[in-house]
Amino acid sequence: MPALSDPSAGPLPRVAPAVVADVLDALPPRLRKRVDAALDRAAEWSVAVDGDVARVEVDEETSLVWTLRGGVLASADDLVCGCLLAPKCLHRGIAVAAAGVADPAADPIADPVADDPGVPVGGESGGPREEEPSGDAPVPDVTESERVAASALWEAAAAVLRGGASGSGAVVRAELLRAVHSARVAGLHRAAAGGLRVAAALAAARASDGSFDRETLSTDLLDLLLLCHDLRSGAGSPAHLRGTARREYRPVGSLRLYGLCTEAVVSATGYAGVVTHLATEDGRLWTVPALMPGTRERVAIAAGGPVALGESGHTHRALGRGGLLLTGGTASPDRRLGAGKSVRAVAAPGAAWTDPALDALWATPLTDQVSRALAAYDLPDEDRPAGDTLLFLTAEVLGAAGSALRVRTAESHPDDAAGAHLDLTADDDLTRQNLRLLAAVPGVTRRFIARLHPDHPGTATAIAVSGNLTLPATWSSLANLSLDPLQRAHTALPNTTPQDTQPSHDMPPSHRPIPRPDRVPAPMRPLANAVHRAALGGRSIAALPDTAQYAKRLSAVGLTTSAAILTALSTAARDRHRDPFGRLNADTTSAFPTAWLLAALHVRETTRSLTRHTWLSTAEPHP
Structure with a gap:
C-alpha cells in the first residue's frame, strides 16, 4: 500500500453508481x-487523501483504504477494509452509501470542456467522441436492449415511489443506481441523468439536508418515469429520448461579446461553480461555464478563477462585467462556448445594460420574452438555447411578497398604465438577503435579469440587478445577486440615508409586504398535494382516506377529470393483495406508479397551461 505523505482531509470519496x-x-x-441506521458514523470519519489513495482510521485496529481513479471509486475491489468481516463488512457499506455519486458522463448545467475529440461533457478523459447523427441521417429506433434498460430503471423508480423518500433506504437507492449504470451503458443518457437526480434527492432526504424539497423530488420522478415510459413504448424522437453523452462543439467564428452577469450554480448532481452570461450586439446570448464536482464552497473559487477561453486574463466576475474578442470560437448547439486549443480570446471593454449594445434586450416586449422562455422549456435540457429562459425586465420595486420581491414592469405600451406584477424569487440565501434589501426601497425603477419559472405563474428567479444603485466602481453598476452581497448604502436613494431604507410598519399601504402567491394554482392544490405526499411518504400515504375529501373539493369547482384522477390514484394505492396468513404481498405491478405518473403529469400540464395564460394575459398591453 502506498505511503500517505502530507495527506489532506476531505469528504468521503465519490463512487461510481x-x-x-x-x-x-x-x-x-x-x-x-x-446500513441506514449506521450512516451517521461516516460523519465521525476523518478522510486523509494523498493522490489516488484515501484512508480512514475507523478505530485503532480497522482502517478503510480507497484506491481512486480520477478521484472516484470506480470498482468495489478498490475499497479495502482491514476488519475481520471484510469484504462483507458494514464499514464498506457505510462508505459507499454515505458518499456522493459520481457520473463519468455527467452533463451539469455547463462544463467548459474543450472541443477536442475524446473529452466527454463531464470534463474527464474518455473514449472516442460519439458522432452525432446528421440532420439527413436516419436515427435508429429504440432497440430491445434500450427497452430492457429503461424497464429496469422504471422498476427501480417505481420501488422508490412505493416506499417514498422517507421509506427508501440504502438498498432501494443502490438498486436505482444499478439501473442508472445499466441505462448509461445502453446509451440512455437522459434517463441515467434523471436517475442520478432522484438518487441525490433520496440521499438528501435521508440526511435531513435542508436542500431537499418534495416538489423537486416529484418533478424528478415524473420526468424519469415519463421518459422510461416513452422509451419502453417507443413514443417520441429516439434521439431526444436517448440524449447525448458528449456535447458537440462546432465553429462559430469570431464574436464580439459583452458580459451580462455571472450566476452561481449548485446542481443536484454534485457540481458547483458559476455560469457567465454574454451577449452579442444582435441580441444572441451565450454562456461560459465553470463547474466542478463540489458544494457551495466552490462557487467563490470558480467566480474568482480564470475563464477557460484563450488567455484573456478575465476572471468570471470580471467577464460578467467586461467584454471579450473571440476568434476561432466553438460552441455547442445550445450556445455554450467551448474552450478548445484553437480558441483565441482577448479582453475587451464591456457595456452597461443601458448602452446600445445591450439595451435592445430590455426593449423586447415582455410577451415575446415570455413566449420564447416557455417554448424553451418544452425542449430537452441539452437542446435548450442558452439565455432563452431569461427575462430582461425594467420594473418598479413594489415591496416584499413573502421572501420574494414584488415588482411592476415598466409600461410596454402607451395604453398599458398598470404594467405586469411579477414576483422575483431566490434560490440561495445570499440572493434572498439581497432581495430583502431591494424590497426595503419601494417605488424605485431598476433593471433585472431573471429566469422564468414554467410551473409558477408570474414568478421568476432573480439573477442580477442594475439601476439606481450606489455600487463600488469595480462592480460596473451591476450586482450579481447570488455572488455580490448588497449593503443598505448600495440601495439607498441619493436623498436618503441607509437607515431610511429599513422596512417600517409605517410604510404606505401600497408598499407593505404583499402575501406570497401559491406555487400551485388553488384549484389544483388538492391533487398536487396528493402527488407530493405520495413522493415523500409512498403509497401508504396515497391510500389515506382523506383523499376522498380532496376529490370532492375538486368536483365542487368543476374539475371532475382531476377528481377522477385523484380517486384512481387512491384506489391504486389501496389495491393490495395478502397471502393466506394476512401478510401483504410484495407489489411488482405498474398500477400504482402509472396512476401516480398520470396524476403528476396532469398537475404539471394543467399548471403550465395556467402559467402560460397568466403570464401572457398579464404581460399583454391593456386594450
Missing part, C-alpha cells in the same frame, strides 16, 4: 438492513 449496488449486494441480509 454501480459500485454502491455491488458493495451492498455483497453484504449479508442482516448487515444490509443496518
Whole structure:
C-alpha cells in the first residue's frame, strides 16, 4: 500500500453508481438492513487523501483504504477494509452509501470542456467522441436492449415511489443506481441523468439536508418515469429520448461579446461553480461555464478563477462585467462556448445594460420574452438555447411578497398604465438577503435579469440587478445577486440615508409586504398535494382516506377529470393483495406508479397551461 505523505482531509470519496449496488449486494441480509441506521458514523470519519489513495482510521485496529481513479471509486475491489468481516463488512457499506455519486458522463448545467475529440461533457478523459447523427441521417429506433434498460430503471423508480423518500433506504437507492449504470451503458443518457437526480434527492432526504424539497423530488420522478415510459413504448424522437453523452462543439467564428452577469450554480448532481452570461450586439446570448464536482464552497473559487477561453486574463466576475474578442470560437448547439486549443480570446471593454449594445434586450416586449422562455422549456435540457429562459425586465420595486420581491414592469405600451406584477424569487440565501434589501426601497425603477419559472405563474428567479444603485466602481453598476452581497448604502436613494431604507410598519399601504402567491394554482392544490405526499411518504400515504375529501373539493369547482384522477390514484394505492396468513404481498405491478405518473403529469400540464395564460394575459398591453 502506498505511503500517505502530507495527506489532506476531505469528504468521503465519490463512487461510481454501480459500485454502491455491488458493495451492498455483497453484504449479508442482516448487515444490509443496518446500513441506514449506521450512516451517521461516516460523519465521525476523518478522510486523509494523498493522490489516488484515501484512508480512514475507523478505530485503532480497522482502517478503510480507497484506491481512486480520477478521484472516484470506480470498482468495489478498490475499497479495502482491514476488519475481520471484510469484504462483507458494514464499514464498506457505510462508505459507499454515505458518499456522493459520481457520473463519468455527467452533463451539469455547463462544463467548459474543450472541443477536442475524446473529452466527454463531464470534463474527464474518455473514449472516442460519439458522432452525432446528421440532420439527413436516419436515427435508429429504440432497440430491445434500450427497452430492457429503461424497464429496469422504471422498476427501480417505481420501488422508490412505493416506499417514498422517507421509506427508501440504502438498498432501494443502490438498486436505482444499478439501473442508472445499466441505462448509461445502453446509451440512455437522459434517463441515467434523471436517475442520478432522484438518487441525490433520496440521499438528501435521508440526511435531513435542508436542500431537499418534495416538489423537486416529484418533478424528478415524473420526468424519469415519463421518459422510461416513452422509451419502453417507443413514443417520441429516439434521439431526444436517448440524449447525448458528449456535447458537440462546432465553429462559430469570431464574436464580439459583452458580459451580462455571472450566476452561481449548485446542481443536484454534485457540481458547483458559476455560469457567465454574454451577449452579442444582435441580441444572441451565450454562456461560459465553470463547474466542478463540489458544494457551495466552490462557487467563490470558480467566480474568482480564470475563464477557460484563450488567455484573456478575465476572471468570471470580471467577464460578467467586461467584454471579450473571440476568434476561432466553438460552441455547442445550445450556445455554450467551448474552450478548445484553437480558441483565441482577448479582453475587451464591456457595456452597461443601458448602452446600445445591450439595451435592445430590455426593449423586447415582455410577451415575446415570455413566449420564447416557455417554448424553451418544452425542449430537452441539452437542446435548450442558452439565455432563452431569461427575462430582461425594467420594473418598479413594489415591496416584499413573502421572501420574494414584488415588482411592476415598466409600461410596454402607451395604453398599458398598470404594467405586469411579477414576483422575483431566490434560490440561495445570499440572493434572498439581497432581495430583502431591494424590497426595503419601494417605488424605485431598476433593471433585472431573471429566469422564468414554467410551473409558477408570474414568478421568476432573480439573477442580477442594475439601476439606481450606489455600487463600488469595480462592480460596473451591476450586482450579481447570488455572488455580490448588497449593503443598505448600495440601495439607498441619493436623498436618503441607509437607515431610511429599513422596512417600517409605517410604510404606505401600497408598499407593505404583499402575501406570497401559491406555487400551485388553488384549484389544483388538492391533487398536487396528493402527488407530493405520495413522493415523500409512498403509497401508504396515497391510500389515506382523506383523499376522498380532496376529490370532492375538486368536483365542487368543476374539475371532475382531476377528481377522477385523484380517486384512481387512491384506489391504486389501496389495491393490495395478502397471502393466506394476512401478510401483504410484495407489489411488482405498474398500477400504482402509472396512476401516480398520470396524476403528476396532469398537475404539471394543467399548471403550465395556467402559467402560460397568466403570464401572457398579464404581460399583454391593456386594450
